[in-house]
Amino acid sequence: MVNIRIIPMQFSRVGILERMLDRISQILRSDVRIELHPMDLTDCFDPVRSQYNANTIINKLSSYDLGSNKIIGVTDLDLFIPVLSYVFGQAYLGGTTALISGHRLENSRYGLPEDQVNYEQRLLKCLLHELGHTFGLKHCLNPSCIMLSTTYVEEMDHKSDYFCPNCLTELKRMV
Amino acid sequence: MDNKLSILIVDDELSVRDSLTNWFMEDGYDVDTAEDAKVALNKIQAHNFHIILVDIKLPGMDGLELNRRIKAINEETIVIIMTAFASVDSAVQALKDGAYDFVCKPFDPDAVTHIIRNASSHIQLNQENLSLQERIKSLVNVDAIIGQSDEILNVLEQVRVVAETDSTVIICGDSGTGKELVARAIHMNSTRRFFPMVTVHCGAIAENLLESELFGHERGAFTGAQYARKGKFEMADGATLFLDEISTISMKMQIELLRVLETRRFTRVGGNREYKSDFRVICATNRDLKAMVDSGEFREDLFYRLNVFSLKIPPLRERAKDIQPLVEHFIKVYAEQMNKPTKQIGKRALKALQSYAFPGNVRELENLIERAIVIGTGDTIRLKDLPLEQTRPAPSWESIQEMEQHHIQTILDKYAWNISKSAKALGVDRVTLYSKIKKYKLQKHN
Numbered sequence: 330m331v332n333i334r335i336i337p338m339q340f341s342r343v344g345i346l347e348r349m350l351d352r353i354s355q356i357l358r359s360d361v362r363i364e365l366h367p368m369d370l371t372d373c374f375d376p377v378r379s380q381y382n383a384n385t386i387i388n389k390l391s392s393y394d395l396g397s398n399k400i401i402g403v404t405d406l407d408l409f410i411p412v413l414s415y416v417f418g419q420a421y422l423g424g425t426t427a428l429i430s431g432h433r434l435e436n437s438r439y440g441l442p443e444d445q446v447n448y449e450q451r452l453l454k455c456l457l458h459e460l461g462h463t464f465g466l467k468h469c470l471n472p473s474c475i476m477l478s479t480t481y482v483e484e485m486d487h488k489s490d491y492f493c494p495n496c497l498t499e500l501k502r503m504v
Numbered sequence: 505m506d507n508k509l510s511i512l513i514v515d516d517e518l519s520v521r522d523s524l525t526n527w528f529m530e531d532g533y534d535v536d537t538a539e540d541a542k543v544a545l546n547k548i549q550a551h552n553f554h555i556i557l558v559d560i561k562l563p564g565m566d567g568l569e570l571n572r573r574i575k576a577i578n579e580e581t582i583v584i585i586m587t588a589f590a591s592v593d594s595a596v597q598a599l600k601d602g603a604y605d606f607v608c609k610p611f612d613p614d615a616v617t618h619i620i621r622n623a624s625s626h627i628q629l630n631q632e633n634l635s636l637q638e639r640i641k642s643l644v645n646v647d648a649i650i651g652q653s654d655e656i657l658n659v660l661e662q663v664r665v666v667a668e669t670d671s672t673v674i675i676c677g678d679s680g681t682g683k684e685l686v687a688r689a690i691h692m693n694s695t696r697r698f699f700p701m702v703t704v705h706c707g708a709i710a711e712n713l714l715e716s717e718l719f720g721h722e723r724g725a726f727t728g729a730q731y732a733r734k735g736k737f738e739m740a741d742g743a744t745l746f747l748d749e750i751s752t753i754s755m756k757m758q759i760e761l762l763r764v765l766e767t768r769r770f771t772r773v774g775g776n777r778e779y780k781s782d783f784r785v786i787c788a789t790n791r792d793l794k795a796m797v798d799s800g801e802f803r804e805d806l807f808y809r810l811n812v813f814s815l816k817i818p819p820l821r822e823r824a825k826d827i828q829p830l831v832e833h834f835i836k837v838y839a840e841q842m843n844k845p846t847k848q849i850g851k852r853a854l855k856a857l858q859s860y861a862f863p864g865n866v867r868e869l870e871n872l873i874e875r876a877i878v879i880g881t882g883d884t885i886r887l888k889d890l891p892l893e894q895t896r897p898a899p900s901w902e903s904i905q906e907m908e909q910h911h912i913q914t915i916l917d918k919y920a921w922n923i924s925k926s927a928k929a930l931g932v933d934r935v936t937l938y939s940k941i942k943k944y945k946l947q948k949h950n
Contacts, residue, residue: 378610384519410523412586414610422529467532478531480614 331359331504332397333460336390338368338404340431345449346403349456356457356492357464358504359399366393370406383408383419383428391426399463401456402428417485418455420462427459434482451482454490461492464503469496509624510534510551514544514570515559515586520609524557527616541565541573548577555623559609560587560594568598575602580630582623586611637698649682649689650833653823659686659815666813667693672765674750674810675788677817680867683788684748686817690786691744699743702736702783707749714757716773718764725774737770740783750787750810751796755803762806785810820862820869827858830866834873835885842877853887860892909944912937921948 333353337343346363354361373385381404390402401420408416408430417434420427434451436444457475469476474493479485492500511533513524521537528535536553538544540563548556556574560567571583585598588609595606604626605619649660666673667690675683684703691701709717716725720735736745753761764770769780787810796802820826831849839846849857862868876889912930919925927937940946 384523409610410527411517411519412523412610413527413616414612416613419526421526462530468530478617480612480617 331357331399333357333359333361333399333401334397335361335363335456336366336368336393336400336402337363338366338386338402338406339370340403340405342431345452348449349453352453352490353456353460356490357460357500370404375409378409379407380409380415381406383410383416383430387419387421387426387428390428398425399460400426401460401463402426403452403456404428404430405432406430407432417479418459420459422462422467423465424463427463429455429459434485439482447486450490451485454485454488457490457492461496461500464500466492466496466499466503469493471495508534509554509627510536511620512536512538512544512547512553512556514538514541514556514562514567516540516561516563517559520559528620531620533620541567541570544570545573545577548574548581552578553581554627555582555584555620557584557586560585560598561589568594568601571598571603572601582627584619584623649685650829651823651826652829653825655818655823656826659817660689662813662815663689664693666690666815669813670694670784671812672785672810673787673813673815674793675786675815675817676792677788677790678819678865679790680865681817681819682866683790683817684746686815687744687746687786687788691746691784694744694784696742696744696784700739701744701746702740703746703748704736705748707752711754711757714753715760718757718761719770719773721773722775725772729774732772732775735770735772737764737781737783738772738779741781743783745783745785747785747787749789751789751791751793751802758803758806762803762809765806765809820865821860824858827869828854830869831857831873831885834870835877838874838877844877845883847877847880847882848884850884850886853885853890856887856890856892908940909946912940912944913946916941916946916948 335346337346340346343363350361350363353359368389370381370386370389373381373389375382386402386404386408390400393400408419408428410416410419415433416430418427418429429452431448431452432438434455435448436442454475461476466476468478471477471493472487473489473491474496475488475490476492476496477484477488479488491497511528513521513528513535514537515521515524516539518539521539525535525537536547536551538547542564544556544558547553558567558570558574562570565573567585567587571585574581574583579602582604583598583602585595585603585606586609587594587606598606604623607615607619649656649663651657651660663686673687673690675686677683688701691697704714704717706714716729716733716735718735718737720733720738721729723729723732765785768782769778771778793802793807793811797804797807828849831854835847835849838844857869857872864871872890872892873885875891876885880886880889912926915926915929919929923934923937927934930937932940
């Protein structure tokens with residue numbers, strides 16, 4: 330069975346992650362746990378952009394030897410990669426490490442009333458999507474598949490938190 | 505998502521190359537990178553990339569120069585210029601030099617996704633366009649008209665000559681000789697080939713409908729005209745208008761047609777607005793239009809307007825040399841269509857076909873071969889597979905005597921060897937007829 334470790338990094342709502350564990354475990358048929366590892370992210374901050382470099386954080390995460398197959402960091406920080414203005418998450422295709430941010434998933438950021446359920450759904454979708462990449466899954470064209478590429482939260486709301494049959498078959502093969 | 509498109513990222517910053525590589529790989533593209541223009545050009549020479557993202561500031565040769573060199577290697581390659589320092593001048597210069605788009609770093613994730621999707625659509629459309637153009641070229645090539653005889657080779661030469669012009673053409677020939685095929689060959693070899701050939705079968709449409717068919721009509725122009733409709737003149741704008749069986753149109757329509765041919769302007773039935781259309785006219789007829797002009801059935805002015813270039817297709821009976829290649833062509837076509845093994849034509853069957861009159865011309869030959877493939881057994885088409893018994897052999901007599909012998913035999917057969925009736929029909933007396941029968945050793949057919 331694959332071991333997945335979720336590392337909260339400057340993420341205040343760990344309780345949300347605890348509620349997701351069973352669901353993630355069931356979908357990915359993996360042993361999923363939360364582990365706390367304090368990490369200094371000061372050097373990942375870009376003062377010009379006032380954002381955190383997702384690639385640098387992932388490299389830091391990769392240096393941890395947790396004896397697990399996959400590591401995913403979860404943060405409230407606003408992430409970027411050098412060529413893009415922002416990212417919801419980042420992962421290396423077929424790699425071991427991924428990172429997601431809840432910074433741009435909250436309704437309040439878009440001037441809308443808070444919706445906790447919606448926020449949790451978006452966070453779960455981001456987490457499963459990036460973990461999907463670490464298992465080698467590419468973006469999918471199926472509009473309801475979790476592996477559909479989305480660049481807006483509204484698009485994210487439209488897709489489900491399931492893998493489509495094709496991606497699921499591929500995922501089972503990988504897992 | 506598996507895409508066949510390949511992307512080359514040219515940027516001196518490793519972090520940019522890595523980020524974009526990962527981003528595009530997640531979308532299923534083939535991705536390669538280069539840190540400067542020199543490495544990029546080496547890779548471009550070795551591999552045909554569909555999309556190349558080029559940073560404007562590169563060590564050595566800059567992005568604008570690299571864009572020009574990429575375009576010199578392959579004009580079709582899509583180049584997207586990236587820069588961290590937006591400058592209108594450099595953007596304009598890049599676009600003037602053929603760059604597809606220009607983006608400022610860092611990109612919005614949505615912007616880069618859209619640019620690449622648009623570029624993919626552009627590439628796909630280009631590829632589809634090229635493949636359709638190739639298919640159109642191969643649809644009716646001059647080479648697709650089968651024949652080895654001097655007569656057909658002469659027709660093909662005329663097709664080549666007239667196709668290059670924009671002149672009106674009249675194609676004359678008996679029914680079934682392939683007038684529409686020749687018209688299509690002219691169209692397909694003309695500069696209008698990427699537009700359709702709009703065909704009007706004048707003989708098959710009633711006069712009142714022909715007017716609406718050619719000119720179109722406005723809504724409410726007549727009972728039942730619920731919607732406005734474009735006519736064939738309008739539809740043939742930029743294209744070729746093929747008027748088949750032109751000899752069948754009425755005098756009134758001849759006047760209307762002449763006016764449109766002279767001005768290329770017309771109004772829809774029931775409308776006031778004048779439309780302009782740029783079309784080339786090719787028409788076909790199985791009748792002698794000059795004789796129709798002489799007898800007053802066809803307007804002289806229209807005849808001279810149409811008769812810029814006249815092309816006559818000889819009947820099949822006058823080009824027996826074409827029968828074998830035509831037979832072989834139709835065998836191949838129908839064997840493939842019916843999923844049957846290809847056949848050969850037997851010697852006796854071929855000889856019979858070569859001496860047959862073919863009143864229905866190539867169309868009749870085609871039907872004979874289709875039938876033979878359907879009913880025939882074995883790998884050869886035999887004489888018994890061809891229903892030629894009920895037809896007369898082609899007249900191939902050289903002397904008057906041969907002609908007389910054949911004519912008397914035909915008349916005798918027609919009147920069931922009733923000598924009195926036959927003699928009367930031939931305009932000779934019975935004794936003369938008997939002596940001719942004896943002379944030519946004519947016999948009653950069973």
